[in-house]
Amino acid sequence: MIKNLSIQDLRSRGQELLDERVRAITAGLGLKELRAVLRGDPATERPNPRYRVHITSFLFHIRPRYYEKASTWFTHTFRLGYLSTLFFLIEIITGVILMIYYVPSPTGAYGSILELQSRIPFGSLLRDLHRLGAEAMVAFVALHMLRTYLTGSYKKERSFTWLTGVVLLLVTLFLSFSGYLLPWDQLAYWAVTIGTSMAESAPILGNEVNLLLRGAPDIGAGGLLRFYLLHVVFVPLLGILVLSIHYYKVSREHGISLPARIEEGDIPKEAKKDATQRIDYLPNLMTHEIFLACLVIFAIVVMAATFYNAPLEHHADPQKTPLDTKAPWYFLWIQGLLKLGDPALMGIVIPTLVFALLFAVPYIDRNPYRMMSRRPVAVALGLLFVVAVLVFSYMGTPQWGIETPAAVRIVQDLAPEEGIGPLRAIPYDQLQPGVYEVGVTDPTTLPSDLGLVFVEFEEQVQEAEEAGALPDAQAVMVIEDWQADLKKVTPRIVWTDPESEEQKTYEKHIFLHLDRRRGE
């Protein structure tokens, strides 16, 4: 027997065994075929085993076997739907890991985030990734909707798909917003207080909805737990369900839309034939999708590892309303609306109408054509909508329409309640104790960074004085040695109130510790 055994035999026997295993795992692709798939070569066997995979393998079964060529053009879809789903997946993975360390109670939540950042290896990176992924998901979902609108891909058989897409937009927004509350910092607490108080002002069931969301008249332990459960269980499950329907309709029922000019444009027959030829999912499109996933992972890892830091403000304090409350960027438009009038109308009625309008788009727009030139009104209205959202978002920023007393503003700009700001960015050893008076102290005698900040302070005070906001302004900046490694900085502004002619003083005590991080 041993005589008959040659190396060649062993090798081919081994290859056969391996081939068999590979076929079992890939649900039908042999070793040679797998190689061809990865290299982008044509199929090695007949009938094409790549089609069989779509029947035998679950993951491939839910993917279409082919797409029409034009529907895969990058500039047609920009892969926005795929990217939204990808970010959803990233959120689920990072989110489940974060759940290990998070404690959903007002006494434990903030501490658990501090622990995550200071005691858990990769904790900070994980939080940054989760936060970054959330922001990106909102952005991509919104852009996906805009693209679908502009290419008219919501018409006829796609109208229900559009509807599920709007539900997914709401799911995304709610997921992002409910995640906002969980760190239980000032940012979280006040954003959600504003958000749920809008619900409270709703005309009919406002009070009940508010109570249901918060678990109590004010947001506290009950509210945090509710938002946590909504964030980690209920809304993701709803999202997965609706996403499945959304995806099923796209992949099984009507496919990705063709560019409108291919579908209804006046193009030569050959060009049309070329544009609608089938492109197999395996191997090219799969490779492309995996490539996009690699690109996204690369991009968010680079961002999270370098400049991006998920913000964390001070511990939530119901007694202390922050000076600048700011909604997350995707809700700035609502904050802008709120500045215009009655909260029930601006915060509830109008946003509800906006989303109702989004839901109804395919049912209102009965124009059968998809090309932009054949639906100018729809395109113009869409662009108007985008511009309106951008304008209202700008109006929602704290800079717009909120009058802060000049002295308070100057000091807030110098050393904001949250975040770093110019004063906190000064290197600790440059904070040399002394009394520095605007108009008296020569900034060039100060250490460089301190000098620059002092000049900024000086300019702002003088500007406000000239503008008449702070008549006869006198301003000092006092720096004191307070404890070992702790300085106290007191900016103080004294002015004469133009109305009462009384002397007013505003000052703030800012403490700076050597070890506190001085950059973002």
Add this chain to the structure above:
Amino acid sequence: MGRTQLEILFGLILVSIAVLIIIFVGFNEEDRMVEEAHSQHGEAIEVGAELFETNCSGCHGIKGEGIPGLAPALSDAHFFTGRVQEVGWEGTLEDYIISTVSVGRTVSTRPELYVGGGKPAMPAWSQQFGGPLRDDQVQNLADFILNWEATALGEVELAELPPPTPGAEEAADPVVRGQQVYSAAGCAGCHAIEGISNGVVGPGLTQIGSVAATRVDGVSAEDYIRNSILNPNAFVVEGYQSNVMPQNYGQQLSNQELDDLLEFLLAQE
């Protein structure tokens, strides 16, 4: 190379770089975590300093130097070397601070030092015991107070400001100066004036400027207040005990300070 091969190539490269970055981050994690913990501790001290200023400095002094007859120093050597043994506390100084701040103290451990025999000695500050502070704030306060150790033991010298802060001395208005005396002399620790202080040990002074004249027949508001500061037991408001307010303000305050304080209190109407 076709597009598929290019995508495979670049995909592999990008993922490899991402993995390398994660490994690189991993190598720095130890240092980063230490730095982060320091930064968090620094921030806790900053927050604690603000809390101390608003809640504790009225009785324990702006820089924790204590106010004779009212509350002990927290920034002297004794506090860091002998206090724990003195009261027979078995835990660490940090635990002692957290426990005392949280629960407060009904009876002073050194009654002979404080007016009124040190009863009540210190209110409870934790929300668990009816106070205004959350536990993380109590922890921040403890971090801040513990940070006095280096200066208390003489390991670190703090730079003194050359001249006293302007504004404190230069305020032209006696009422403004009076308010500074009001907080510096510790009045704010026991008395409440709406929007300025919220002590509960002594009677509220929110309307003292108008009430003072009605307290004792034939005594003007000014005389009544001056008398009550210098000789607190001369007239004690109903519901409050005598011998609680320090009786040495006559020695502590200069005439100018006393006049300013008077102007300030008369202005509370």
